[in-house]
Amino acid sequence: MRAYFEELANHLDTLAAGGEVIISRFAAEQSDFIRFNRSAVRQATAVSQATWSVSLIRGMKRIDASTSVAGDAATDREALARLVKGLRDAIGEVPDDPFLLYETRALQSAVEKRGALPQPGQVIEEVLEAAKGLDLVGFHASGPIFKGFASTLGTRHWHAVESFGFNWCLYHGRDKAVKTTYAGETWEAGAFAAKMAFAREQLALLGAPPRRLEPGEYRAFVAPAAMTELLSMLSWAGFGLKSRNTKQSALIRMAEQDARLSPLVTLHENTAAGIASGFQAEGFVRPARVPLIEEGRLASALVSPRSAREYNVDTNGANAGETPESLDLAPGSLARDEALAALGTGIYVGNLWYLNFSDRSACRMTGMTRFASFWVEGGRIRAPLDVMRFDDTAYRLLGANLEALTRERDLVPEADTYGERSTLSFRTPGALLRGMALTL
Amino acid sequence: MSAMTIESSFRAAAPAVDFCALRFVEETSEFLQVRQDVAEPPRLAESRGAMLTVIDKGGLGYAATSDLSPAGIAEAMRRAHDLARLTAGRSVVDYSAIELPRPRGEYRSPVQRDPATASRSERYELLAAEARQCRIDPRIVDWDANLWTTRTHQRYLTADGGDVVQEFTFVVPYLSATAYEDGQTQTRTHGGRYNGFCRQGGLEVLDAFGLEGAGRECAESALELLAAPNCPSGTMDVLLMPDQMMLQIHESIGHPLELDRILGDERNFAGTSFVTLDMIGSYRYGSELLNVTHDPTVAGEFASYGWDDDGLPAGKQLLIRRGILERPLGGTISQARARLPGVANTRACSWNRPPIDRMGNLNIEPGASSLDDLVGAIGHGVMMCTNSSWSIDDSRNKFQFGCEWGRMIRNGKLAEVVKNPNYRGISATFWRSLAGVGDASTVVVTGTPFCGKGEPAQAIRVGHASPACRFTGVDVFGGEG
Numbered sequence: 001m002r003a004y005f006e007e008l009a010n011h012l013d014t015l016a017a018g019g020e021v022i023i024s025r026f027a028a029e030q031s032d033f034i035r036f037n038r039s040a041v042r043q044a045t046a047v048s049q050a051t052w053s054v055s056l057i058r059g060m061k062r063i064d065a066s067t068s069v070a071g072d073a074a075t076d077r078e079a080l081a082r083l084v085k086g087l088r089d090a091i092g093e094v095p096d097d098p099f100l101l102y103e104t105r106a107l108q109s110a111v112e113k114r115g116a117l118p119q120p121g122q123v124i125e126e127v128l129e130a131a132k133g134l135d136l137v138g139f140h141a142s143g144p145i146f147k148g149f150a151s152t153l154g155t156r157h158w159h160a161v162e163s164f165g166f167n168w169c170l171y172h173g174r175d176k177a178v179k180t181t182y183a184g185e186t187w188e189a190g191a192f193a194a195k196m197a198f199a200r201e202q203l204a205l206l207g208a209p210p211r212r213l214e215p216g217e218y219r220a221f222v223a224p225a226a227m228t229e230l231l232s233m234l235s236w237a238g239f240g241l242k243s244r245n246t247k248q249s250a251l252i253r254m255a256e257q258d259a260r261l262s263p264l265v266t267l268h269e270n271t272a273a274g275i276a277s278g279f280q281a282e283g284f285v286r287p288a289r290v291p292l293i294e295e296g297r298l299a300s301a302l303v304s305p306r307s308a309r310e311y312n313v314d315t316n317g318a319n320a321g322e323t324p325e326s327l328d329l330a331p332g333s334l335a336r337d338e339a340l341a342a343l344g345t346g347i348y349v350g351n352l353w354y355l356n357f358s359d360r361s362a363c364r365m366t367g368m369t370r371f372a373s374f375w376v377e378g379g380r381i382r383a384p385l386d387v388m389r390f391d392d393t394a395y396r397l398l399g400a401n402l403e404a405l406t407r408e409r410d411l412v413p414e415a416d417t418y419g420e421r422s423t424l425s426f427r428t429p430g431a432l433l434r435g436m437a438l439t440l
Numbered sequence: 441m442s443a444m445t446i447e448s449s450f451r452a453a454a455p456a457v458d459f460c461a462l463r464f465v466e467e468t469s470e471f472l473q474v475r476q477d478v479a480e481p482p483r484l485a486e487s488r489g490a491m492l493t494v495i496d497k498g499g500l501g502y503a504a505t506s507d508l509s510p511a512g513i514a515e516a517m518r519r520a521h522d523l524a525r526l527t528a529g530r531s532v533v534d535y536s537a538i539e540l541p542r543p544r545g546e547y548r549s550p551v552q553r554d555p556a557t558a559s560r561s562e563r564y565e566l567l568a569a570e571a572r573q574c575r576i577d578p579r580i581v582d583w584d585a586n587l588w589t590t591r592t593h594q595r596y597l598t599a600d601g602g603d604v605v606q607e608f609t610f611v612v613p614y615l616s617a618t619a620y621e622d623g624q625t626q627t628r629t630h631g632g633r634y635n636g637f638c639r640q641g642g643l644e645v646l647d648a649f650g651l652e653g654a655g656r657e658c659a660e661s662a663l664e665l666l667a668a669p670n671c672p673s674g675t676m677d678v679l680l681m682p683d684q685m686m687l688q689i690h691e692s693i694g695h696p697l698e699l700d701r702i703l704g705d706e707r708n709f710a711g712t713s714f715v716t717l718d719m720i721g722s723y724r725y726g727s728e729l730l731n732v733t734h735d736p737t738v739a740g741e742f743a744s745y746g747w748d749d750d751g752l753p754a755g756k757q758l759l760i761r762r763g764i765l766e767r768p769l770g771g772t773i774s775q776a777r778a779r780l781p782g783v784a785n786t787r788a789c790s791w792n793r794p795p796i797d798r799m800g801n802l803n804i805e806p807g808a809s810s811l812d813d814l815v816g817a818i819g820h821g822v823m824m825c826t827n828s829s830w831s832i833d834d835s836r837n838k839f840q841f842g843c844e845w846g847r848m849i850r851n852g853k854l855a856e857v858v859k860n861p862n863y864r865g866i867s868a869t870f871w872r873s874l875a876g877v878g879d880a881s882t883v884v885v886t887g888t889p890f891c892g893k894g895e896p897a898q899a900i901r902v903g904h905a906s907p908a909c910r911f912t913g914v915d916v917f918g919g920e921g
Contacts, residue, residue, distance in 0.1 A: 037705045040532045044523040045502040045896070047792050048516070049489065055481070065484035070507035087484075093561045095479040101633055120772045121526050128530060137707045139895035169708050175834050177707065246582035247620035248627065257623050353711075356831040358842055361625045363921030366840050368833040387833050389840060389864070393920060415709075417896035440838050440864050440915075 001028065002112075002158055007073045008052070009150035015084045016152040016368035021057040022084065023102050023155075025281055026050070026148035028071060029421055032120045034140040036168065039131035041124060049420070052080060053281075055086040060096040062287060063087050064215045069093060071078040076210050101305035101315065104284030106154025111278065115162035117142050123166070126189060137177075138168025142187075145421055147277050150319075157285075161185070161275035161423070166192070167415055169371065170199050176384055179225070179351055179371045185412050196294020202372055211375040213438060219346030220436040221339050223375070224410035226427040229352035231327055233365050234267075234394065237357070239292050240322025241280040245311060250363045250394070252355055262402040266330040267293040269302060271317075275413055276423040279317070280304075286317030292324070296399070324376035329428045332405025335366030341379035342432055348374040348381065349436075352390075363394040366439075389440040397433060405429040446490065449513035450597055455521055457496035458536040460599040462513075463749060464490045465592065465791035472560070473586035474567040477575070481559065489791035494520040499528030500535040504792040532703075538776040540750055542602035547746030549609040549640035550739050555589045558643060563587055566646070573655030579666065580659050581620045587646075588635075589614040590890075596751060598813040604747050610901065611639040611645035612889060615654050619662035626665035626859060628658040628844055632827045636683050636886040638901070641740045661845060664857055670918030671846050671861035677821030677875070678863055678914045679814055682884035684843050686904035687827040689802055690891070692867035693725070694902070695731055696836040697759060698771025698893075700797040701776055710836035710893040714868050715765070717778055724767040728872030729807055732760040734769060734783045736800035741903035742887030745787075749795035752784035759783075759802075764870070770797050789898035796894050801887075801903035807877025814876045814910045816852040822916060823847045823854070824861045832867075840864040860919030873914065878907030 010256050014023045028050035033192055035042040053066035067083050069076040094332035118126075123140050130136075142164035149157040165183040172178075180199045222230070234250065245247040253259035271278055272288035279285050282305045291299040303311075319325065334342060347369075355367035366389060373385045393399075406429040414424035450462040471483040489506040490513065501523025505516040555563070555724060567585040574583035575692055592608040614637070615630040630651065631637030637649040646652075680688060696713040700706060715723070726766045736745050736754035747753050759767050771786030774797050788795040815823070828844030846861030887903035 035705065035895050037532050037703070037707070041527040041530050041792050042532050042705050043500065043502065043796075044527050045504065045794050046516070046523060047504045047896070049504065049506045049792050051487075051506075062481040063484070064481055065486070067486045068488045068506040070509060070512060072507065072509070072512075075509065076506075088745065090482070090560070093559065094482060095564065096476060097481055100481075108680075119550040124530060137704060139708055141896065167708065171704075172708065175712060179708070207593070246618060247625045248582065248618055252625060253623055321691055353752060353834055354831045354844075356829045356840075358829055358840065359860055359919035364920045366829075366831050368831065370834050387835075387838065389831075389833070389838055391840065407878065418892070418899055421896075440866075 002160065003042060004071065004073050005148040005158060008076055009156060011077050012080060012150060013152045014080060019058055023055045023057065023283055024153040025053040027144065027420060028146040029143060031141055031143040031421060034120055034123055036127060036136055036138045039128060039134055039136045043132055044120060054080065054087065055081055056084060056091055057100065057102065058081060058091055060100055061091050061094045062097050062100050063091050064095050074075050092324045099306045099309040099320050101282065101309040103151065103155055104153055107276060107285060109285065110155050110158040113161040113185060115365050116187065117162055117164050118187040126192060130193065134170040136168055137171065138166060140164070140166040141417060141421055145423065149279050149283050151283055155283045157273060157279040157283065165413055165415055170203045172203055175387060176206045176210065176305050177371050178202040178206065205374065206372065206382055206384045208266045208383045210386045212386045213388055215439050217435040219343055220349055220433040221343045222349045222431045222433060224428045226349045226352040226413060227431055228412045228427040229355050229367060230397065231329060231426055231428060233355050235324045235327055237360065239302045239313060239324060241303045241307045242322060244301050250360050251298060252361055260307050261293060261296040261395065261398045262296045264332055264402055264405055265296050265398050268328045269332055270326050270328035270427065273328060275425045276325035280319050284315055284317040290316050325424050327426050331407050331429045334404040334406045334432060335405045336408045336430065339432060340376055343403065344379060345377045347385060358391055364392065365394065366391040390436055391439045392437040397436065401434040402431060403434050404432040446508055446513065447597060447709035452510065453514040453517040454599040455517065456617055457494050457521065457524065459495035459540055461602065462490055462597045462621070463791060464595045467588040467590060467592045467790065471586065471588045472563055472567060473584060474564065474571045475584040476582065477568065477571055479564050479568065479790060487790060491788065491791050491794065492516045492520040494524040495535045496524045497528040498534040498536045499524040499526065499531060501527065521696040527779065533777050533833055538773055540772055541752050542598050542600055543604050543747050543751040543753060544602065545604055547606040549607065551609050551642040552644045553642040555611065555643055562625045570615055570651060570655035574659040576656065576659050577663055579619045579621050579663060580617055582618040582769045583616065583659065585615040596749065599614040604751065604752055606746055608640060609642065610638065610640055611642065613646050613649060613651050615651065615658055617658040617662050619666050621666050624666060626662045629826060630654040630659040631886065632660055632683055634888050634890050636686055636888055637660055638742050638887045638889055639740050639885065640742060640744055661734065665845065665859040667860045668857045671822060671858040671916065673917040675913055675918050677818045677910060677912050678916060679818060679849065679908060679910050680822040681820060681823065681825045681885060681908050682906045683826045684824050685804065685906035685909055686886045687830055687841060688738065689804060689827065689904050689906060690799065690902065691830060692836060692839055692870065693830045694769065694799040694802045696867060697769045698797045699768040699774035699782055702768060703774060703777055707892065709895050711836065714835040714837040717780070720765055720780060724763055725760050725773065725891040726763040727874040727878045728870055729874050730760055730763045731758065731805040733758050733803050733805060734785065734800060735803055736784065738801050738905065741801045741885050741905060743800040743901050743903040745800065748784040748786045749788050750786040752786065754784045754800065757783050769799060783805045787900060789900040793894065793898045798819065798893065798900050799891065799902045803905040804907060806880045806907045808884050809878055811875045811878060813884050814908055815849055815854060817876055817910060818849040819851060821849045821867060822858065822861055823849060837867045839867060856919065861916065862918065863914050865914060872910045874909060875912045882908040
């Protein structure tokens, strides 16, 4: 696929007329998707897709277009030529863009990670065998993902990874389930079996009569999978320069009124340790790390090229939405296997679900507990929880009420497959909270 | 690649199996935006590909490809056939035992003023004019207006005679204005943050939603909220306007009634449902005033179509009649699995995803009350407009929703504006507190392009038409202060 990308990128070089620059992005994947329900296959789908996104730039004018392509060089050369011609015909009536900025240096980078991926037949075989006698519902996604960037000024970036992700639930009944993820670049039957065995053990804990809580504030341990949901909310609306400067950031009180989170909270966009590509849509290379919150204080913003021009600062390779793609919460000092003892009496939140802001200016968010969440007494799990709604601010949850973060962290790849398989990820510890406000 | 070539490639590649189909989708779109009086570069997109479906000996396989050459179609067919073989005898149902339709016909969106009749410059100017109207006060710190137009050509072929062509035109306008003062930010949008003002049709859609004048209205409203008190907390009546009702319908009627959720398919991601199969036909979902229809035949509503993506012809069906749940939202395959009647709603967001049970147009039928009647019936309550926040549990039961703008109602009269109005409830019982349904004069036809569900995930278009509705005894609260 890389040879194809290079050939088409070189072809685009020939399509630029005098005074024109073409920057382009290539994205492709060959994915196997298998859904399971009640320990049987619901849908099995193979997807082979490829897209070129082309920006034609003339002076201060820019026009963007994307098109699906076959992935065959001879066919796609014609498609790209037609696309560029259409953009050239249209660019005349496009207004000048005062915030136009793209990489003008001739940079080169390439990342290739090969894996040993399972064939669909192997996955179906192993999963159905392991799920005998259980109620398993899950989703497997596997295959190579390719991303490229090219410009007629000589830049070429290439990112190719082969990966799989299988996440599944073992259901005890109704809404009580254990959720597990097995993701990586090499599928190992032994590793999958071990995760399945652990999930079976957890499932037994869901057999006890569930505990229904009254609204109120409870001590809580928030497991890494649930922490990713809290961090997703900050990612959605917290870190971009545009949202900060237009006062729409959920962390606006940190920016404008010196509000702070706990000194235990240090967050980075950690591209070096993530899964996402090291370049963005205008060709800028992302720094290895960008500090977003340091010891509870707001630090750098994520700056897209557009915001860089608008606010007259340097870009740090952020995407157009200025959202993190490899968010990293620094570890704490609490040993994970001591977390329940440190919690004492309270709730163990295994997963959270469907978060949103109930007051964005105050970074107050609401959401639901989900899957394996438990009532804990004396440092021991006593009963599964009926789902509860929390409604609380980040300034309390990750501020005054944050007692400790675990020493160990999980790398949690985003399982999102809207349009294409995501390469976002979170690296996060679990969090021990003095209080979490439950409301319904 | 011409339609004829794709058809001949499909027919040449079709194996001798129990069922075989191709769904070709070609979608072109344009997104124009003016932000703070700066026109951003146009974003054009064309997406083109085919999904092959093979059912054989009880197994089901799908394969999607953007390679529409004869070799590309043949390879996708081979992969779909392989997956059908692999899943035979290991699937949730014997797919070969399900009779899928072999439909024939055409559907076209009603378009009065083709978006192409206005030049791109004229479309930009339309947006720029509204954006300029937002700049009325230094406390207005951000504003934007955008227009998203899409044409979709879809052809569904079965190897044994089915042939449906559907042509859609979608228009989605949006505008927002944000005001800031003393650590507080308030945003007002035209139609909600997820593009509630969307319909099939041409530029007449902009007139229907009143885009002209929306810039100044949103800016003034955002400033008004800066000065407003927080919505009070307490148990009171709420009057939900159509641009909030759409979200209420969507989350707490639409999703719980999706038959694939009830059957458990979505439990790993989008969630399950508090509704169980045994409730269908007898469960009191809401008060006697609640009548809910699934109707993809409403002209111009966002998710109108002639056939779903398994070829089932669309029609209007009552799901909830006088408060009693009669029918779930399930297409041909789910109906067979559940042994229940459903609706034509098996849909995919594009060529690269398999179809699943989705909402089409899910509407609340109008009642008999004028807006004045609804307000007049409230002793102590709050009117809420324009959804800003939505959260609901895995079973689509415990919910909490927030709106951009509220207005107190006391003794049957509209009173002061309040900010950050929120409310929470439980789907299973909330609709039983429905105490007033607005008449046809209060109905607004809305929707959203972004209903998410499925593995692999799919964001799909849905439509919601609703009158204003009054609910009693609701748990209401405001912002952090």
